[in-house]
Amino acid sequence: MATLAQRVRGGERRAAARLMRLLDDGVSAGFDALRELYPDTGRARIVGVTGSPGSGKSTLVDQLVRVWRDRGLTVGVVAIDPTSPFSGGAILGDRIRMRQHEADDGVFVRSLATRGNLGGLSRSTRDVVAVMDAMGMDRIVIETVGVGQDEVDIVGTAHTSLVVLVPGMGDDIQAIKAGILEIADIFVLNKADHEGVDRAEREIRAMIELGGDLDGWKPPIVRTIASSGEGVLNLADAVDDHLRWLDETGRFEDRVRRARVHHVRQALRDRFERRLDRAITEQTGIAGLIDAAASGEQDPYSVADAVLAELSVG
Amino acid sequence: MATLAQRVRGGERRAAARLMRLLDDGVSAGFDALRELYPDTGRARIVGVTGSPGSGKSTLVDQLVRVWRDRGLTVGVVAIDPTSPFSGGAILGDRIRMRQHEADDGVFVRSLATRGNLGGLSRSTRDVVAVMDAMGMDRIVIETVGVGQDEVDIVGTAHTSLVVLVPGMGDDIQAIKAGILEIADIFVLNKADHEGVDRAEREIRAMIELGGDLDGWKPPIVRTIASSGEGVLNLADAVDDHLRWLDETGRFEDRVRRARVHHVRQALRDRFERRLDRAITEQTGIAGLIDAAASGEQDPYSVADAVLAELSVG
Numbered sequence: 001m002a003t004l005a006q007r008v009r010g011g012e013r014r015a016a017a018r019l020m021r022l023l024d025d026g027v028s029a030g031f032d033a034l035r036e037l038y039p040d041t042g043r044a045r046i047v048g049v050t051g052s053p054g055s056g057k058s059t060l061v062d063q064l065v066r067v068w069r070d071r072g073l074t075v076g077v078v079a080i081d082p083t084s085p086f087s088g089g090a091i092l093g094d095r096i097r098m099r100q101h102e103a104d105d106g107v108f109v110r111s112l113a114t115r116g117n118l119g120g121l122s123r124s125t126r127d128v129v130a131v132m133d134a135m136g137m138d139r140i141v142i143e144t145v146g147v148g149q150d151e152v153d154i155v156g157t158a159h160t161s162l163v164v165l166v167p168g169m170g171d172d173i174q175a176i177k178a179g180i181l182e183i184a185d186i187f188v189l190n191k192a193d194h195e196g197v198d199r200a201e202r203e204i205r206a207m208i209e210l211g212g213d214l215d216g217w218k219p220p221i222v223r224t225i226a227s228s229g230e231g232v233l234n235l236a237d238a239v240d241d242h243l244r245w246l247d248e249t250g251r252f253e254d255r256v257r258r259a260r261v262h263h264v265r266q267a268l269r270d271r272f273e274r275r276l277d278r279a280i281t282e283q284t285g286i287a288g289l290i291d292a293a294a295s296g297e298q299d300p301y302s303v304a305d306a307v308l309a310e311l312s313v314g
Numbered sequence: 315m316a317t318l319a320q321r322v323r324g325g326e327r328r329a330a331a332r333l334m335r336l337l338d339d340g341v342s343a344g345f346d347a348l349r350e351l352y353p354d355t356g357r358a359r360i361v362g363v364t365g366s367p368g369s370g371k372s373t374l375v376d377q378l379v380r381v382w383r384d385r386g387l388t389v390g391v392v393a394i395d396p397t398s399p400f401s402g403g404a405i406l407g408d409r410i411r412m413r414q415h416e417a418d419d420g421v422f423v424r425s426l427a428t429r430g431n432l433g434g435l436s437r438s439t440r441d442v443v444a445v446m447d448a449m450g451m452d453r454i455v456i457e458t459v460g461v462g463q464d465e466v467d468i469v470g471t472a473h474t475s476l477v478v479l480v481p482g483m484g485d486d487i488q489a490i491k492a493g494i495l496e497i498a499d500i501f502v503l504n505k506a507d508h509e510g511v512d513r514a515e516r517e518i519r520a521m522i523e524l525g526g527d528l529d530g531w532k533p534p535i536v537r538t539i540a541s542s543g544e545g546v547l548n549l550a551d552a553v554d555d556h557l558r559w560l561d562e563t564g565r566f567e568d569r570v571r572r573a574r575v576h577h578v579r580q581a582l583r584d585r586f587e588r589r590l591d592r593a594i595t596e597q598t599g600i601a602g603l604i605d606a607a608a609s610g611e612q613d614p615y616s617v618a619d620a621v622l623a624e625l626s627v628g
Contacts, residue, residue: 031615034615035613035615035616038613038614038615039613042610256610257608257609260608260610260614261604261607261608263607264604264607264614264617264618264621265590266614267615267617267618268590268618268621268622269583269586269587270618271618271619271622272583272586273583275622276579276582290575290578293574293575293577293578294571294574294575295571296356296570296574299349299352300352300574300577300578300580300581301345301348301349301352301581302349303578303581304578304581304582304584304585305585307578307582308582308585308586308589311626
């Protein structure tokens with residue numbers, strides 16, 4: 001009998017899906033398998049895609065997946081969906097997006113919900129990416145609504161980050177550029193058949209110029225019409241160009257190292273939170289301290305110090 | 315000589331600003347003062363305001379501040395601004411927003427930047443709110459672009475949460491409702507003179523109906539035109555209604571308790587991160603483990619376990 005890790009390494013989709021479920025549920029067998037698989041990671045090229053709601057990101061990603069499949073590459077997609085409290089959000093989205101690739105073993109799609117899971121988002125994303133990497137996916141796309149710092153950070157740990165903008169954003173470009181500009185390796189100007197596309201390109205170019213020649217890579221602006229597929233071949237080429245540039249300048253290794261350190265910190269945060277949750281449930285002393293804070297009897301800072309001392313992480 | 319905490323308690327603006335700076339810089343004297351001030355907190359009513367970029371939130375908050383000032387209330391405003399990497403964002407915004415209230419001792423505005431400060435956002439916000447509370451502000455507004463989970467969580471810890479929407483959002487309403495619907499105590503339909511206002515109200519009402527009668531409070535929809543001030547008196551009344559409802563049903567104490575527990579958890583996370591940063595700098599064993607992860611020699615999960623074990627010993 002092959003172990004779960006071995007089956008994932010062999011590219012078995014059902015084993016990968018099972019492992020992701022175990023990780024979601026926080027089952028320790030899942031983390032053991034992930035640890036066993038870690039040496040098999042590092043081969044995939046990871047592409048982050050972010051943009052505001054309505055920018056056509058998802059359609060664009062679907063088109064990119066098609067181009068990569070045509071070029072003989074396997075593709076994993078991690079779609080980070082804000083969950084609607086009423087529709088069941090991510091799970092539904094997962095099913096819909098899976099359907100069109102159902103017959104294609106070269107594509108693996110996974111949606112993650114962000115709701116009520118502060119911090120957990122980064123952890124799950126990194127773990128899911130690691131599983132897809134270990135199962136042999138050539139390209140992995142992390143797609144997110146790039147508006148929160150958490151989401152921006154995740155996309156920023158990809159090897160190549162795309163920021164999707166659309167014409168006529170007006171003031172919104174001011175809000176969007178916050179934090180996102182720094183991570184953009186490629187700007188995608190989607191809905192390029194809409195009015196105001198030239199002005200939008202000028203605005204983006206002005207932002208790029210202001211940012212200076214970061215690292216020696218000047219982010220290109222690629223126009224696309226995701227709904228018809230126009231420009232998507234160019235976009236795939238631009239991604240290849242950037243990946244090649246990373247390789248040739250030795251920056252690829254830098255990005256991988258940085259992502260690994262982020263991963264450790266995330267794993268540490270996660271372990272700390274789980275330990276804390278367990279302590280609150282199991283250690284009456286700690287539960288009592290939290291109660292004292294809840295009632296206002298003690299201030300939160302003193303309680304945090306006392307809890308930390310109890311946990312002996314102080 | 316009065317201590318810093320005493321001066322803040324006396325309502326001294328310069329002392330409050332100084333304390334906020336100390337907290338920003340992580341100076342321990344700041345945390346000592348905050349601890350000393352904690353018994354003086356809990357009197358302010360905290361109002362969260364969130365909405366997408368371009369919804370007119372800031373103008374609306376300025377109008378609300380005016381109404382409250384007219385009613386003899388003092389007001390603190392914590393504005394969470396996405397920082398532009400080029401303009402220096404928050405600090406600039408702070409100065410501009412301060413200017414119009416410069417002569418008014420009853421208003422204290424503080425802008426916080428979100429950039430590159432994952433997790434730190436919640437901490438700073440809570441601490442700044444605590445300082446404003448201790449200095450005697452009657453109302454404290456937390457204003458944020460409510461798109462990331464982190465931002466939503468912060469607004470959700472307010473006593474009364476306003477969600478600002480505008481007509482003609484189309485598909486965006488789908489994205490906006492994620493996570494935000496649950497926290498809305500009052501919906502503000504701003505730019506109510508724009509086309510599509512009736513349709514937007516119907517959509518919001520449909521969402522509210524779907525959500526059921528949460529807790530016995532049905533969120534009202536208040537139309538406003540922030541630019542002219544129309545509807546803002548109604549909005550201030552709706553906020554009062556909600557605060558009264560919280561008091562009368564005993565839910566106010568529930569919200570306060572919940573916020574205090576959040577505050578403890580945030581303080582714990584923050585301490586853990588600082589402890590970790592210190593350990594990476596000062597303990598060669600831990601730095602070595604992180605290096606082993608960065609080079610790919612060891613997997614991040616094992617390294618996280620090992621670092622946590624080291625931290626517990628140390």
